[in-house]
Amino acid sequence: xxxxxxxxxxxxxxxxxxxxxxxxxxxxxxxxxxxxxxxxxxxxxxxxxxxxxxxxxxxxxxxxxxxxxxxxxxxxxxxxxxxxxxxxxxxxxxxxxxxxxxxxxxxxxxxxxxxxxxxxxxxxxxxxxxxxxxxxxxxxxxxxxxxxxxxxxxxxxxxxxxxxxxxxxxxxxxxxxxxxxxxxxxxxxxxxxxxxxxxxxxxxxxxxxxxxxxxxxxxxxxxxxxxxxxxxxxxxxxxxxxxxxxxxxxxxxxxxxxxxxxxxxxxxxxxxxxxxxxxxxxxxxxxxxxxxxxxxxxxxxxxxxxxxxxxxxxxxxxxxxxxxxxxxxxxxxxxxxxxxxxxxxxxxxxxxxxxx
Numbered sequence: 001x002x003x004x005x006x007x008x009x010x011x012x013x014x015x016x017x018x019x020x021x022x023x024x025x026x027x028x029x030x031x032x033x034x035x036x037x038x039x040x041x042x043x044x045x046x047x048x049x050x051x052x053x054x055x056x057x058x059x060x061x062x063x064x065x066x067x068x069x070x071x072x073x074x075x076x077x078x079x080x081x082x083x084x085x086x087x088x089x090x091x092x093x094x095x096x097x098x099x100x101x102x103x104x105x106x107x108x109x110x111x112x113x114x115x116x117x118x119x120x121x122x123x124x125x126x127x128x129x130x131x132x133x134x135x136x137x138x139x140x141x142x143x144x145x146x147x148x149x150x151x152x153x154x155x156x157x158x159x160x161x162x163x164x165x166x167x168x169x170x171x172x173x174x175x176x177x178x179x180x181x182x183x184x185x186x187x188x189x190x191x192x193x194x195x196x197x198x199x200x201x202x203x204x205x206x207x208x209x210x211x212x213x214x215x216x217x218x219x220x221x222x223x224x225x226x227x228x229x230x231x232x233x234x235x236x237x238x239x240x241x242x243x244x245x246x247x248x249x250x251x252x253x254x255x256x257x258x259x260x261x262x263x264x265x266x267x268x269x270x271x272x273x274x275x276x277x278x279x280x281x282x283x284x285x286x287x288x289x290x291x292x293x294x295x296x297x298x299x300x301x302x303x304x305x306x307x308x309x310x311x312x313x314x315x316x317x318x319x320x321x322x323x324x325x326x327x328x329x330x331x332x333x334x335x336x337x338x339x340x341x342x343x344x345x346x347x348x349x350x351x352x353x354x355x356x
Contacts, residue, residue, distance in 0.1 A: 001019075001047050002018065002025060002044045002047055003017070003018050003019075003048070003049050003051070003099045003102045004016065004017045004018075004044075004048055004049070004051070004099060005018075005051055005052070005094075005095040005096060005097065005098030005099030005100075005101075005102065006050065006061070006095060006098070007091045007092075007094040007095040007098065008032075008052050008053060008055050008057065008058060008061065009032070009091070010032075010057065011031065012029050012030065012031055012032060013029070013030055013031075013032055013037070013061075014027075014029050014030075014091035014092055014094065014095040015027070015028060015029075015037065015040060016092070016095035016096045016099050017040075017041075017044065017048070018100065018103065020103070022100060022103070024096070027092065027095075027096070029091070032057075032060075032061070034060065034061060034065075038065075038068060041070070045069075045070070048070070048071070049071050049102055050065060050070055050072045050073065051072075051073045051075055051098050051099070051101075051102040051107055052072075052074060052075065052098065053074070053075050053077050053080065053098070054074050054076060054077050054110040055077070058074060059115075059118065062074060062112060063115045073102065073109055074109065074110045074112050075098065075108060075109065076108040076109065076110040077110075078272060079108035080108065082101060083097055083098070111238060114234070117231060120200070120203050120227075120231060121232065123196060123200060123203075124200065124224075124227065124228055124231055124232075126196065127193060127196040127197070127224075128228075128276060130189055130193055130196070131193065133185075133189060134185075134186055134189040134193070137182040137185045137186050137189070138159065138182070138186065140178075140182050141158050141161065141179055141182050141183070142158050144175060144178065144179060145157075145158065145169060148169070148170060148175070161179075161183065163180055163183060166179050166180060197224060200224060201223060203227070204226075204227050207227075207230075210334070211230055211330075211331055211334060212226050212227065212230055214331075214334060214335065214337075215229055215230060215327060215330055215331070217330070217336040217337040218284065218326055218330065218337045219284070219287070219291070219292045219295060219323075219337070219339075220283070220284035220285060220286070220287030220288035220289075220291070220292070220323065221323075221327075222287075225280050225283055225284055228276060228277070228279075229277065229280050229281075230331075232274055232276045232277050232280070233245075233277065233327075233331065236332050237332075239328065242324070242325040242329065245324060245327075246324045246328070248277070249273060249274060249277040249324045250271065250273035250274065250275065250277065250278035251277075251278060251282070251324050252321055277324075278320075281320040281321075281323050281324045282317065282320045284320065284323050285316050285317070285319035285320040285322075285323055286316060289316070289319060293352070294339060294343050294347055294348060295319060297347060297350060298318075298319060298322070298343075299315050299318075302315040302318045303315045326341075326342060
């Protein structure tokens with residue numbers, strides 16, 4: 001058996017092939033051309049296992065090698081301490097270390113996303129970034145209003161603002177031009193978002209199975225949020241239970257305990273996981289709190305426990321955690337949402353009274 005470690009770069013990659021006794025059979029820097037890399041792998045085709053790190057440009061080589069029938073493992077970069085913490089770190093050493101770790105069965109595997117669904121996932125992620133850009137332009141207008149002394153304006157005022165209204169808010173022509181630029185960018189981004197959402201809804205209509213419809217039975221989850229959850233999750237069977245799924249979704253804080261010192265939150269690596277799922281479940285939580293009495297009651301209950309500035313985001317995140325657990329079971333069991341499984345009969349009766 002032979003083991004191949006590939007240290008993938010932007011234009012070139014270091015390839016190292018070793019045997020069962022760690023003897024180097026091939027070592028060299030090759031251009032990022034699949035045909036050239038395969039040329040050096042052909043003689044070992046039936047007996048070679050390939051591993052590479054999960055870098056920004058892994059798609060072409062992983063999918064290409066898989067199409068040709070090679071066994072490919074992708075290593076999780078954050079868990080590769082043998083490489084990231086090494087005193088001597090070179091492409092040659094990294095490729096060799098990858099091959100040796102693979103031979104020893106010590107590679108922390110990363111999920112290889114299905115090639116057929118990758119374009120839709122990329123479209124969803126681009127839409128997410130565009131929405132954030134739109135929010136930045138809206139925030140820019142509000143900051144300008146505050147600097148001009150308009151401290152009583154609301155977010156609705158900024159959203160409803162048109163070019164002809166700018167002279168009512170700003171006196172200086174340069175400020176009017178700056179705000180006008182933000183409005184033009186918002187209009188352009190709105191059109192792009194509409195175009196992306198149209199394509200995403202078309203993709204949702206063609207989606208196989210009924211997982212998407214089941215997810216949309218969860219309070220606060222609309223079609224775009226459901227599509228985000230479904231596509232970003234990938235294969236639900238890769239998660240052992242709902243707790244691990246929630247951790248991947250970043251809706252539970254990190255925790256580090258050592259010598260009696262407990263650290264939670266951002267200092268405990270809470271940003272490990274999928275930020276797109278965190279966004280989806282937090283958006284669903286906000287909608288659920290707004291429109292569903294049982295979730296509003298749960299939110300207010302947690303808000304009483306968490307006083308101070310961080311009380312609101314902590315409480316929203318707690319609801320997001322609940323919804324993530326629900327989504328896990330909906331996907332796992334392929335059944336619609338049942339609020340009776342999440343809330344006690346007493347909570348549901350109280351929520352019904354509030355709803356009336």
